[in-house]
Amino acid sequence: MEEQDYHAFALESDHSDVLAPYRTHYHIPFHKEGQASIYCCGNSLGLQHKDARQDVNKELDRWAGLGVKAHFEGDPPWFTYQDGLVSIMTDLVGAKTGEVTIMNTLTVNIHLMLVSFYKPTKTRYKIIVEHSPFPSDMYAVKSQIRYHGFSVEDALVELKPRVGEYTLRLEDIEEAITLHGEQLALIYFGSVNYLSGQVLNIPSVVSLAHRVGAFFGLDLAHGAGNLILNLHHWQVDFAVWCNYKYLNGGPNSLAGCFVHQLYHADHSLPRFEGWWGHDKKRRFLMEPDFHPVPGAEAWQLSGPPILALAAMKSALVDFKSAGINNLRKKSISLTGFLHSLIKSIEDPRLSIITPNDPEARGCQLSILIQPPDKRIFYQMLDLGIVVDWREPGIIRIAPVPMYNTFEEVYQVYTRLAQMLQVL
Numbered sequence: 001m002e003e004q005d006y007h008a009f010a011l012e013s014d015h016s017d018v019l020a021p022y023r024t025h026y027h028i029p030f031h032k033e034g035q036a037s038i039y040c041c042g043n044s045l046g047l048q049h050k051d052a053r054q055d056v057n058k059e060l061d062r063w064a065g066l067g068v069k070a071h072f073e074g075d076p077p078w079f080t081y082q083d084g085l086v087s088i089m090t091d092l093v094g095a096k097t098g099e100v101t102i103m104n105t106l107t108v109n110i111h112l113m114l115v116s117f118y119k120p121t122k123t124r125y126k127i128i129v130e131h132s133p134f135p136s137d138m139y140a141v142k143s144q145i146r147y148h149g150f151s152v153e154d155a156l157v158e159l160k161p162r163v164g165e166y167t168l169r170l171e172d173i174e175e176a177i178t179l180h181g182e183q184l185a186l187i188y189f190g191s192v193n194y195l196s197g198q199v200l201n202i203p204s205v206v207s208l209a210h211r212v213g214a215f216f217g218l219d220l221a222h223g224a225g226n227l228i229l230n231l232h233h234w235q236v237d238f239a240v241w242c243n244y245k246y247l248n249g250g251p252n253s254l255a256g257c258f259v260h261q262l263y264h265a266d267h268s269l270p271r272f273e274g275w276w277g278h279d280k281k282r283r284f285l286m287e288p289d290f291h292p293v294p295g296a297e298a299w300q301l302s303g304p305p306i307l308a309l310a311a312m313k314s315a316l317v318d319f320k321s322a323g324i325n326n327l328r329k330k331s332i333s334l335t336g337f338l339h340s341l342i343k344s345i346e347d348p349r350l351s352i353i354t355p356n357d358p359e360a361r362g363c364q365l366s367i368l369i370q371p372p373d374k375r376i377f378y379q380m381l382d383l384g385i386v387v388d389w390r391e392p393g394i395i396r397i398a399p400v401p402m403y404n405t406f407e408e409v410y411q412v413y414t415r416l417a418q419m420l421q422v423l
């Protein structure tokens, strides 16, 4: 395509985009006075829904006016406030009723799931993780290994890409799983690697894990609201995610958790328990013995913070009405457009390390800058393009189908190309 064709394509794509109205539901952060930034950082913090303030204020008002009575009065009462949100979330991750809940924050949920799904024995104690997992996931896994009295050196297997490559190959994952075989207790991956943007073929890795008798757990921090997920059908054992990236739930907001139906009545799984996991009908009988809610909610510890739930409500409703299939379709086109544009820049300092196959990536493209030159990142910020920088020299750009436009993607390209000419 020629330069002017790119722009025409962008304008035409925005014009025919059925999801375009959703952009108006969100506050777009400022660059300079009165000028919106080009926000390509929804993989780090999603934008604020314009109704979030009103939704939170409504609960503040109910607290003011009703006090404790708001737990059981109003629409919906706080006691059942999260049910509607959990239901949307259940569909979004491809789960069955009862397999999903919203609780705690992500790293807390990682630990709670490891308590149940990492039960090392003398002979089966190893955990395989993807290369460069998000630091918090790594700290959680390492501390769990040490907590159980094993050494990280022996028990942790971090997969590495081949020399000169930045992403993992399925055949190498398979080889590692076969190699460690019966010593493997757990395989724990991100659905999208936060650094490279690579999406693995989850069903294939799940079946490899199960073939050697290991559990498979998934971190959907970069997958929820980004990819089409089918957790139940894929037989993922557990999954955890935060709601503040693609899901726009609010800074450090409450997280999600999935436990496959297979384990809801499995008494062999250890679990940390609290009163909010107790049978709902009997919760206020204040019984000394724990009777779990059947399902993922049995892992809940405390009553959910209502103000945080309120802040994520309208954003989640948007996912239901826009539909993840439509969002994903636009996303493939939007990110594909960005990919072609960046490729056309032909600057030897830039290479895209995220796979080109749309099946193997989500919204995000990771651009490796060699040699690392942070000025490129700072200049992008100066030009109003909000992206982020991750060591050792990666700029992550994520056009998000809920609120980004093809014109913005085009603008990222023209500003970047111009800036590189003089840098």
Ligand SMILES: *Cc1c(COP(=O)(O)O)cnc(C)c1O
Pocket: 105, 106, 107, 108, 134, 136, 137, 190, 194, 219, 221, 222, 242, 252
């Ligand atoms: C964003 C992110 C986190 C952040 O964890 P919090 O507990 O929400 O602070 C953890 N893991 C992954 C993979 C992430 O992308």
